[in-house]
Structure formats: structure tokens, C-alpha cells
Amino acid sequence: MENYYWNTAENTGSKKLFVLIIYDIVSNKRRAKFARAMNGYGFRVQKSAFEALIEENLFIKLQKEIPLLIDPEEDSVRIYRMTGYGKSNCLALMIK
Numbered sequence: 644m645e646n647y648y649w650n651t652a653e654n655t656g657s658k659k660l661f662v663l664i665i666y667d668i669v670s671n672k673r674r675a676k677f678a679r680a681m682n683g684y685g686f687r688v689q690k691s692a693f694e695a696l697i698e699e700n701l702f703i704k705l706q707k708e709i710p711l712l713i714d715p716e717e718d719s720v721r722i723y724r725m726t727g728y729g730k731s732n733c734l735a736l737m738i739k
Contacts, residue, residue, distance in 0.1 A: 660702050663723040664693045668713060677712045677720075 664681060668674040668691075678687070684705055685695025697705070702724065709720055 658699050658726075659696055660699065661725040662695045662697060662702060662705070663725070664695070664705075664720065665723075666691050666713075666718070666720045668718040668720075670714070670717070673713060673718065677709075680708060680712055 662685065664685070666674075666677060668677055678693075681687070681693040681695075684697055684701065685693045688694050695705075706722070709722075713720060
């Protein structure tokens with residue numbers, strides 16, 4: 644089991660957001676392009692999930708970029724924005 648902690652209330656003068664991006668994209672080509680774009684914001688934690696700790700201006704850019712990368716009739720993207728201080732538990736199971 645892994646524990647993740649985030650503190651976006653640091654006294655650095657910039658407001659950071661912990662963001663979880665999950666997606667279900669039908670087309671292989673669109674999915675690969677989307678994943679490459681998300682690598683610029685954070686890191687992949689599962690095949691269709693990315694985590695990022697980004698500043699507010701990057702979050703705004705991300706929200707504008709995503710609709711250009713998907714087909715809203717076929718694809719689904721969810722962005723969870725978390726601010727403040729928190730903890731997340733990750734239970735990794737290996738099934739053989």
C-alpha cells in the first residue's frame with residue numbers, strides 16, 4: 644500500500660493544485676495523443692489516469708487543451724481538483 648500526501652497551501656506565493664485526470668478515449672490515435680499531452684502536466688499512475696501538482700495558470704491551460712484532444716461524442720475525461728492538505732491511500736493489488 645502506498646500513501647500520497649499533498650499540501651497545496653504552501654507559503655511559496657503560488658497556488659498549486661493537486662489534479663487527478665482520468666479518461667476513457669475510444670480511438671487509439673486520440674488516446675495516445677492525449678496521453679502524450681498529459682505527460683507534460685504530470686505523471687501516469689494507471690493506464691488511463693494521471694496525477695499532477697500544477698499551478699493555477701497551468702490548470703486553466705489544461706482545461707482549454709483537453710476539449711481539443713477528444714471527441715466529446717465518444718470520449719470521457721474527468722478532472723478532479725484538490726486543494727489544501729490531504730492524504731490518499733493507494734492499495735496496489737497484483738492478480739496473477
